[in-house]
Amino acid sequence: MSSQPSGPPPRTVPEEVHRRRWAILGVLVLSLLVVVLDNSILNVAMRTIATPPPVGLGANQAELEWAINSYTLVFAGLLFTAGILGDRLGRKKVLLTGMVVFGAASLLSAFAGSPAELIAYRGLMGVGGALVMPVTLAIITNVFEPQERPRAIGIWAGAVGLAIAIGPITGGLLLERFWWGSVFLVNVPIVVVAVIAMFVVVPESRDPAPGRMDPVGVLLSIVGLVLLVFAIIRGGELADVTVPEVWATGLGGLLVLALFAWHELRTDHPAVDLRLFRDRQVAAAMITIWLAFFVLMGVGFFMIFYLQSVRGYTPLQSGLMMLPQAVAQLAFAPRASAVVDRLGARVVAAGGLTLVALSFLLFLLVDAGTPAWLLAVVFFVQGAGIAHVSPPATVAIMAALPREKAGTGSALSSAVRQVGAALGVAVLGTVLSTSYRDGVEAPLAAIPAELRHTAGESIEATLGVAASLGARGQALVEPARAAFVDAMHLTSLVSAAVTLLGAVVVFRFLPGRLARPGGADRAAGTGRMGQAEGTTPVPAEGDRSPSAAPASGDHEPNDPVRV
Known part of the structure; x- marks a missing residue:
């Protein structure tokens, strides 16, 4: 033993x-x-x-x-x-x-x-x-x-x-x-x-x-997300996703994000x-x-x-x-x-x-x-x-x-x-x-047409329009x-x-049980992350994840810490 x-x-x-x-x-x-x-x-x-x-x-x-x-x-x-x-x-x-x-x-x-x-x-x-x-x-x-x-x-x-x-x-x-x-x-x-x-x-x-x-990746990610979020917010604001401003922007955002993913999977420094x-x-x-x-x-x-x-x-x-x-x-x-x-x-x-x-x-x-x-x-x-x-x-x-x-x-x-x-x-x-x-x-059909779109944007907008109309606008408060x-x-x-x-x-x-660096996996006693702290994991057959792949410098026992 x-x-x-x-x-x-x-x-x-x-x-x-x-x-x-x-x-x-x-x-x-x-x-x-x-x-x-x-x-x-x-x-x-x-x-x-x-x-x-x-x-x-x-x-x-x-x-x-x-x-x-x-x-x-x-x-x-x-x-x-x-x-x-x-x-x-x-x-x-x-x-x-x-x-x-x-x-x-x-x-x-x-x-x-x-x-x-x-x-x-x-x-x-x-x-x-x-x-x-x-x-x-x-x-x-x-x-x-x-x-x-x-x-x-x-x-x-x-x-x-x-x-x-x-x-x-x-x-x-x-x-x-x-x-x-x-x-x-x-x-x-x-x-x-x-x-x-x-x-x-x-x-x-x-x-x-x-x-x-990776400045290209950073730029693509921000542009793609901004375009997508703009389309979502603008669609809700207009209550219409069929206008080009909404669907074209959203599609553009998805395409940029797809390009971002393609770039990230091919660069060696994503x-x-x-x-x-x-x-x-x-x-x-x-x-x-x-x-x-x-x-x-x-x-x-x-x-x-x-x-x-x-x-x-x-x-x-x-x-x-x-x-x-x-x-x-x-x-x-x-x-x-x-x-x-x-x-x-x-x-x-x-x-x-x-x-x-x-x-x-x-x-x-x-x-x-x-x-x-x-x-x-x-x-x-x-x-x-x-x-x-x-x-x-x-x-x-x-x-x-x-x-x-x-x-x-x-x-x-x-x-x-x-x-x-x-x-x-x-x-x-x-x-x-x-x-x-x-x-x-x-x-909102009871108020002037020029105020309806603004009043319908949010409850705060509705209450604001109601206040501006005085006694006539009070009928909007409870329905809003x-x-x-x-x-x-x-x-x-x-x-x-x-x-x-x-x-x-x-x-x-x-x-169910997480493998932890520096010790055996709690579930099985061994595992991909069960090696000593700081050593490079040995990938299993077919495992190509970056966390399993050796990288330059990963063999160091730990990061240098200056006191």
């Missing part, structure tokens, strides 16, 4: 870095919080920004959708390039640069004078966010030992979900006392504190064999390594993350209008209604890795998506007079589901790659998350606006609210169907 080695595995992280690993994680979580928090803060401020000057900017629904998506599309398009920059130039340098760009763009956004300016500055914020997010996860992978890494990644993923949940509360508090620009200005002091802490605590690291840039999707574990985890953010960001877009325009809540009250979701995230996300250890990633991720789908089905019970406690239950269920989706999926992606390619894995998961969010806002926003326009069409609730129900039903389909796909394809 062969003897088994006893004791803890040998340490691969320098002792001085290992001692302050939790402080490093705290600084990284702070930087991540400010980047993700800003998107969810914007949600609660949308109704205020839609209000005419001087209170807001007078943005219509399409401009509000672009204010969100200009950030997410630039973010998604640059993530892989940002990960490679971190691997090549040093992750700490790229992290600091990203935070400075994000802080400067936040300052510009706070004082934007028009919806177009806000959209442009939000795009610049996307550049900063893209530089920050992938390197945070790559640094975590390099300062934590394999046995502690799932817990650290779980906290990282929990911070993403928590920021989404507490953003509306923060935004509500700010809007109670300050102007709409305060939801962006609040980022600046946080960025200053985070940058100082990074100089002091975070070590430098880089990939000994970084990849090359901006987005699509070959990673040949790994079943990676592909299933990506689907999990994509679906979760597709439905959550899309539903979050309309929920603020329900709370403020239908229920009449203030921004602060709307934010507080999201508190149960934040509590659930805070309670369950840090423990998600332990649940994965007991039940397996497949069960946990599919179960989390099922809970999220259940929360969308519960929205079908919501109307203009639903008790606040029922809304709190729905948001708590949603938060519990989210907390069990992102952590196991993120760990699954990172476990399928060697440590030296942590930046690539981080960028891939973050890109999928942002593309899902952008398409969710566009697609589900279009479902909502089209259904709402159909529902309010009959009541009823039409919005009906549109919300349809959008929730679509979201639930998509999420349940995702749960089935995840349960079918995500492995």
Whole structure:
């Protein structure tokens, strides 16, 4: 009988870095919080920004959708390039640069004078966010030992979900006392504190064999996504997909994305390594993350209008209604890795998506007079589901790659998350606006013809026209609210169907037990990723996935970490 080695595995992280690993994680979580928090803060401020000057900017629904998506599309398009920059130039340098760009763009956004300016500055914020997010996860992978890494990644993923949940509360508090620009200005002091802490605590690291840039791939991905999202949003705005402006733009976007995929599969230095999707574990985890953010960001877009325009809540009250979701995230996300250890990633991720789908089905019970406690239950269920989706999926992606390619894995998961969010806002926003326009069409027949199209764009536009018509316009208020609730129900039903389909796909394809770098596979004791930390995986017969293929520099024991 062969003897088994006893004791803890040998340490691969320098002792001085290992001692302050939790402080490093705290600084990284702070930087991540400010980047993700800003998107969810914007949600609660949308109704205020839609209000005419001087209170807001007078943005219509399409401009509000672009204010969100200009950030997410630039973010998604640059993530892989940002990960490679971190691997090549040093992750700490790229992290600091990203935070400075994000802080400067936040300052510009706070004082934007028009919806177009806000959209442009939000795009610049996307550049900063893209530089920050992938390197945070790559640094975590390099300062934590394999046995502690799932817990650290779980906290990282929990911070993403928590920021989404507490953003509306923060935004509500700010809007109670300050102007709409305060939801962006609040980022600046946080960025200053985070940058100082990074100089002091975070070590430098880089990939000994970084990849090359792919500017063609970056350009094609951004152009293709922008064209596709424009077509989806514009189609909903016009309530007509047959006009050339809509179908031609959408077709052009799909063709550019097809060209992007063709280019990425043939270049030896892709901006987005699509070959990673040949790994079943990676592909299933990506689907999990994509679906979760597709439905959550899309539903979050309309929920603020329900709370403020239908229920009449203030921004602060709307934010507080999201508190149960934040509590659930805070309670369950840090423990998600332990649940994965007991039940397996497949069960946990599919179960989390099922809970999220259940929360969308519960929205079908919501109307203009639903008790606040029922809304709190729905948001708590949603938060519990989210907390069990992102952590196991993120760990699954990172476990399928060697440590030296942590930046690539981080960028891939973050890109999928942002593309899902952008398409969710566009697609589900279009479902909502089209259904709402159909529902309010009959009541709008009573107002002047020149006002009907504008009034039908959104509930906020309808209420604005109603207010401008005085007593005559009051007859529009209740029908508008009823039409919005009906549109919300349809959008929730679509979201639930998509999420349940995702749960089935995840349960079918995500492995039950994840292979982890640095140890034996928990399910079988061996496996493709069961080799010693940092060694090159030996591909099985027929396995051509990049995570299994040797690459220059992948034989290094770990990334160089400078203290």
